[in-house]
Amino acid sequence: DVQMTQSPSYLAASPGESVSISCKASKSINTYLAWYQEKPGKTNKLLIYSGSTLQSGTPSRFSGSGSGTDFTLTIRSLEPEDFAVYYCQQHNEYPLTFGSGTKLEIK
Amino acid sequence: QVQLKESGPGLVQPSETLSLTCTVSGFSLTSYSVSWVRQPSGKGPEWMGRMWYDGDTAYNSALKSRLSISRDTSKNQVFLKMNSLQTDDTGTYYCTRDRPLTTVATPFDYWGQGVMVTVSS
Numbered sequence: 663d664v665q666m667t668q669s670p671s672y673l674a675a676s677p678g679e680s681v682s683i684s685c686k687a688s689k690s691i692n693t694y695l696a697w698y699q700e701k702p703g704k705t706n707k708l709l710i711y712s713g714s715t716l717q718s719g720t721p722s723r724f725s726g727s728g729s730g731t732d733f734t735l736t737i738r739s740l741e742p743e744d745f746a747v748y749y750c751q752q753h754n755e756y757p758l759t760f761g762s763g764t765k766l767e768i769k
Numbered sequence: 770q771v772q773l774k775e776s777g778p779g780l781v782q783p784s785e786t787l788s789l790t791c792t793v794s795g796f797s798l799t800s801y802s803v804s805w806v807r808q809p810s811g812k813g814p815e816w817m818g819r820m821w822y823d824g825d826t827a828y829n830s831a832l833k834s835r836l837s838i839s840r841d842t843s844k845n846q847v848f849l850k851m852n853s854l855q856t857d858d859t860g861t862y863y864c865t866r867d868r869p870l871t872t873v874a875t876p877f878d879y880w881g882q883g884v885m886v887t888v889s890s
Contacts, residue, residue, distance in 0.1 A: 666813075668813075694872060694874065696876035696877075698877075705879070705882055706880040708876055708878045708879075711868065711876045712870070717868075717878065749814060751876060753872065753874045753875050753876045754872075754874055755874055756829075756874055757816050757830065758874060758876075760813040760816070761813055762812060762813040763813055
């Protein structure tokens with residue numbers, strides 16, 4: 663199975679700042695990486711798939727990059743609603759596997 | 770709009786069988802695949818298995834011997850049954866809709882709210 667390693671597991675930032683979250687795969691997954699946002703009381707939201715393609719409705723301040731084994735989610739100019747938990751997931755092969763999450767909190 | 774809703778018992782005895790139902794609306798099970806994903810508290814999610822739009826199934830090999838996924842298209846429902854439950858099966862169980870892509874493996878574009886399942890005597 664492909665192991666997904668996310669870092670950091672915890673991140674504190676202020677509104678208006680930019681942050682980046684890393685996700686590393688244990689072997690090449692081409693560009694097939696998705697990012698999700700988890701917030702209390704809401705269903706999980708697909709933000710980005712295939713490494714850099716924004717899902718419909720995802721604000722343009724979110725961007726994804728990377729290929730092979732190294733990927734990054736960048737959020738520019740944080741808004742208050744962006745403080746949440748973020749997960750990466752590879753969709754290159756079965757079984758589909760996820761990272762352990764990054765909690766983004768307000769500083 | 771697209772919705773998925775999980776239902777089932779919140780408490781299951783060790784060694785017993787878990788039965789969950791995912792009721793969907795806003796799309797057809799014959800056009801979209803649905804997966805089950807679970808998440809232990811404080812850990813990352815785990816993909817369990819998938820009901821393909823054509824009725825075929827795929828399972829995580831780690832769970833395959835205990836897991837069965839089926840559906841009733843007339844009721845817009847997908848079912849999960851997993852036997853021989855243990856305490857480490859405790860967690861939140863989600864059904865998800867698979868986002869169609871040209872690749873075989875796909876991400877999930879809609880999630881249910883999840884149902885918390887505790888395995889305890």
